Amino acid sequence: MPEQKPATRPETICTQAGLHQLESRTVPLAPPIWQTSAFAYPDMEAMDEIARGEEPGFIYARYGLPNHRQLELALASLEGAEDAVVTASGMSAIAATLFALTIPGERVVADTHVYRGTRLLLERDLARFGVIVDFVDCGDLEAVAGALERPARLLWVDTLTNPTLRVRNLPRLAALARAAGALMVVDNTFATPVHCRPLSWGAVLVVHSTTKLIGGHHDASGGVVAGPAAVVETIRGQVVRFGGRGGAFDSWLIQRGLVTLPLRAAQSSQSALLLAERLAAHPMVQAVLYPGLPGHPEHRLAERLLRDGFGAVVAFEFAGGEPAVRRFVRALRLVRFAETLGGAVTTLVHPATTSHRSLPVSERERLGISDGLLRLSVGLEHPEELWQDLEQALGHI
Ligand SMILES: Cc1ncc(COP(=O)(O)O)c(C=O)c1O
Known part of the structure; x- marks a missing residue:
């Protein structure tokens, strides 16, 4: 590039301020964020x-x-x-x-x-x-x-x-x-x-x-x-x-x-298994769907295909349908009712009124999604405190 005198006008100095590569023999320990929409070429070649x-x-x-x-x-x-x-x-x-x-x-x-x-x-x-x-x-x-x-x-x-x-x-x-x-x-x-x-x-x-x-x-x-x-x-x-x-x-x-994915996945899986077992033993819970439970229809297959745990997501069902679900959700204190999964914060969703809301009831039921079904995504809170929250909310249904 041809030599150019350093800019002296404020407009030019301000505009060009971030474009100069700073020399450094060291490299960053964390990746920088390349917050740019385009890159400038040194020349057309x-x-x-x-x-x-x-x-x-x-x-x-x-x-x-x-x-x-x-x-x-x-x-x-x-x-x-x-x-x-x-x-x-x-x-x-x-x-x-x-x-x-x-x-x-x-x-x-x-x-x-x-x-x-x-x-x-x-x-x-x-x-x-x-x-x-x-x-x-x-x-x-x-x-x-x-x-x-x-x-x-x-x-x-x-x-x-x-x-x-x-x-x-x-x-x-x-x-x-x-x-x-x-x-x-x-x-x-x-x-x-x-x-x-x-x-x-x-x-x-x-x-x-x-x-x-x-x-x-x-x-x-x-x-x-x-x-x-x-x-x-x-x-x-x-x-x-x-x-x-x-x-x-x-x-x-x-x-x-x-x-932290491997650490998070391991902890969430471990907590999910514990909660699935406790939910399955609770009298107000009609069914629990979790591949880590021996009663799951594909438990053996899950043992073969999945390693280091069975995942963070547990589904469970109340016999009392949507009214029971509403009372349960209202009573929760730690677990958040939100239409997502997989985060550090434990979340719960009611598929019948969220993701599958637009489906006719008959089709929903064919997919096994009853009005009483909930999907829990287990995060990183202490599993005993998560259980305390679920257990006290179960007392309200
Ligand atoms: C299994 C699965 N695939 C794909 C998606 C879509 O992902 P996104 O919401 O990031 O578009 C979701 C979202 O819930 C999902 O659960």
Whole structure:
């Protein structure tokens, strides 16, 4: 760059103040937040080299910032994937994956128990784009084999179903998908890579809402898709064209959450198991759905697929339906009623009046979501104090 006299005018000094790279032989111990919407090239030759992929370089926030890339590399490595792309939300990752990998006339087979947002996107948007969408109960392997007799591009399942906590047989489903020439995508949000790595069971892609356990603090929104580099590259292009990246700060917060993910996941799982056992023994609780309980229909499968715990989420049911739920929620003191999961603060949601509110009662009941069902996401409070809160609230129903 040609030599230039130092600026003396306040307007120029103020505007250019943050642009000078400070020299330092040391590197920061925590990642900086790259809060910029674009990067300046030293000259047009550098732009050509970066555009041709001959030199590394960041260009524009929507294409990806250093905070996105750092998180991508960490999450790919956690999931045992070649590469990953991070997005503004779990839904952004799911949408980019579905739209990047299908064309009108192709078919997607998805679990009837798939996350409600995914289901709405499949039914309302992917179908409108001309993709054929069929739902099948992925707990019924024969039904899945039947559904895959007709060509399908994708088989979509969640490791643990939301909110009923059924465990999907990932190795068997992956074998069925592979034999049918379909790519299996697993939403691993509930299990986290600490407890389950779907790629190791034969899935081709894994997606997460990193808003949940991976971020872990109820303060950031994000998503990720991880898998083979070439497929991830196709999805990355879709993310960029959709404008689905999200900001640097959210990725920074999620990366910070990642530091304690194994510790948080272990503690939440341990507390969740304790609370599930106590809830199951309580006379006011009709049923408890938690893969860690020996009575869970897929407990043996969960023991095989999940390691170091069975996850933070417990579902339980009251015989007294919605009136009992309302009295219980009103009496809670520590546990917060909020439409999310996976954070440090323990939260509780009533699927019948929140995520599944718009469904006809008959369909809700077919999915096992009764008016008395609650979904608890166990956080990091002391488990005995969480139990005290739940127990005293149970006294009010
Ligand atoms: C299993 C699962 N997948 C995806 C999502 C969507 O994530 P986000 O809210 O970050 O878009 C959620 C949100 O609750 C979820 O529970």
